[in-house]
Amino acid sequence: MEPDENATVLLDEKAVGRSLTRIAHEILESNNGAENIALVGIVTRGDLLAAELARRIEQIEGVKVPVGRLDITFYRDDIERYLSPQVFMTDIKFSLEGKTVILVDDVLYTGRTIRAALDALRDFGRPDRVQLAVLIDRGHRELPIRADFVGKNVPSSKTESVSFFHKLIDGRTSVEIRKSSGDHVGSAPVPNAEELARVFQQVLGDEA
Amino acid sequence: MALLLKGAHVVDPRASVDEVCDVLVRDGRVVACGTNLELPEKLVVKDLSGKYLLPGMADVHVHFRDPGLEHKEDILSGMRAAAKGGYTAVAPMANTKPAIDSGSMISYELEKAAWEPGRTRVCPVGACTMGLKGEVLAEMGDMVAAGAVAFSDDGHGIQNGGMMRRVMDYAKMFNKPVMSHCQMEDIVGHGVVNEGAASTRLGLAGWPAAGEETQIERDIELARLTGCHLHIQHLTTARAVEIVARAKEEGVPVTCEVTPHHLFLCEDDIDARTYDTNLKMNPPLRTHDDMMALRDALCEGLIDMVSTDHAPHAAHEKALEFNLAPFGTTGLETALGLLMTHLVLPGKMSWQRLVQVTSIAPRELIGLEQASISEGGLADYTVVDPDVCWDVRVDDFASKGKNSAFIGQKLTGRATDVYTAGYASLEDGVVTF
């Protein structure tokens, strides 16, 4: 999705960076350090944010926390209405037992994605605690779900869409709001699964 | 009471008539034919202007399922289907339950048909062998005495060559033709569609043309040996046509027939999305090339006649898997429309040739008096409206069998009136009995 005149930039690259750095500090503060912490990003794009947070936590604390990627497609409650055009891989290579898992997503909206993610996490073991970090909270919750760490609260209308862009995919890092085209609400489109996984590793710094 | 059939275009090749004229009929016979006829006082006039009046069509190959399987068709419903389709006479095959293999069974058919003017003529075909089993000769003499017109074990070929030879030797004593369903079963196997593209594409067991052609060759040699009139039923391949044509040239007493479904459908019509069991035929639909060759052969005179192999089945019997469904399609009510639409109206077949293959040749085969418009001739007529367009619809059939391979097709040309012995069996499209 190219930036266009209908879009308003809510956060530019610097603002996104500041928000993520603040969230990284808050996570460490609230959990007394990085011990026992694991990050699980929801694909698509939540995984990139999880990688960004992990890199910041390593810079602040000097600890590499495990980062996983979670595809919640098969846990959705609306498959008869909407089928994801593409299914991505879940990749969680570590045990969740005894961990504090921080779920990471780009935009918190109805809460249904997080509900599905909580169900999905359960299939990987029993974490001690699950917390939620989002870059944007745009309101309109349909379930009793709230975020523990929020980059920015953005009042929005249901006819608008709020999207997070990353420079390694989109050529720019920003959060933008625009009139919705009426399609299904979701993260901005991404290239194929292999490309997304490669960018994820790059953000994480493993293949930088 | 006299009947004046007025203003139709009359085609009768035997009388060399091909023009608009009136036909005056009394007591089943023609009194006069021409224009400005001298008319009696008591007279019924039927205006047929714009229509064709043809010598009455006859079908030497139908299945009426009576006795035994009357839920598919009975003699009366079959006769009504024939009238609706334009036919004046039909020859039902012997593969009923029990089979028509004795004089009393022939009598049963004729009694049930209850002939009188204005009904379809039923000309029974007797079995060659008892119970169509191919083992013991049937009482052909008794059947001829009761009214059998020909003999056939149709449904199966007689597999044993020695038995077929005895059948032909015996039948020739009565001067009756043997109609042969030529399929060598150990070559054909359990085939249900033509072997080749259709069997490969659909995964169904293949039915090779060679199974038909070898048996035709065998029977032709036996006809040469015995001198019996051999009639090859429903041939389906270009090669089969060649074999029969060569035998005729050599003087072997052989004739042959082709069905509308082999003329106008081919293996490519069996869709892998439907496996339409109405297209399951014995013998099977063959290649497109075969189909086109059969059309040419019929128009050019290599094939003697059209027969329908009218094979009615109940809906639930055809609503099975392709392998399990019975073979056959109904044909009496669609044959004329198909011939008109595909051959006569496009100019590939003359009206004279249509009369030859639907009336003259079949009547000659079964020894039925020719229909004629000459003075004193038999007043069996088929009246055709060549302009009417109609859809082949399930709810439009007089036959009990709704299993037509042609459902949904749009045809042009249809019988509006049919006369047998001067009385209407079909009047303005309505069966009268």
Add this chain to the structure above:
Amino acid sequence: MLKHSHLIDITEYSPEEIYEILDTAKSFSEVNSRSIKKLPTLRGRTVINLFLEPSTRTRTSFEIAGKRLSADVINFSASSSSTKKGESLADTAETLAAMNCDICIVRSKMEGAPWLLTRHMNSHIINGGDGCHQHPTQALLDAYTIREQFGGFEGLKVGIVGDVAHSRVAGSLVPLLKMLGAEPVVIGPATLMPSCPDLLGANHSYLLDDVLPDLDVVYMLRIQMERLEGQPLPSLREYSMLYGIDMKRLGMMKPDAIIMHPGPINRGVELSAEAADSPRAKILDQVNAGVAVRMAAMYLLLGGESDGITA
């Protein structure tokens, strides 16, 4: 997104749709490697396994696939041969339709049986093998396995060996491979060859050794003696001599060529014990792929229904 309500005839699918199924299956194979192998995706949906011909493997694979997606899977066995005494398939279908099942998987000896079901049921129909016609999920799992091994299909030479004439596996696999850019060749005795193998999209050869050194995939079909009428083979011994994979033929194969088989194997006939147990044999990989592919098929057929997807 699939443009079909049913998975009956693989030739109706486009390469894009095939890849969508294979990609989705890849995600499901990740689930199958977890310790908790269950997804809530098809919770509350009913899947009927209508098996009119015995088949433990295919039925079990579909059953596991359905259950891993949380569907309620019911096995319904009947005999397709007892039409005289029993009810017709049309009546069985209408009975099942009245029970409102969402997906019906059908296995039948009768070619075309799945299409017959579509005329009597509103469910999505998956062809679990119809006679000698098609077996699309088998072809998909085979394609999945080949893709895992070689990364793609372009130019791959796949030899399909055995009773090609009676093989529904070949009926789906040959056109599928052709569609994806591979070069299938069917190999078997002339008595067990369909009359027009080129129509399926394959070259053909009667002798395995003529083509074996060129093959990337050697796909051995199961010889089903019960299907072989009229003795098309002198003996299994001779069949094995001409077509069986043993150590000698393993040595003739390309170094990275693989062996596949839809199972169950006749050890000592199609494959010697050494061949069956060699690392080149990917038979268990195929079984594993079967569950994922069938999960993908069910998921994609049921998903997005009310999005205005047509047949």
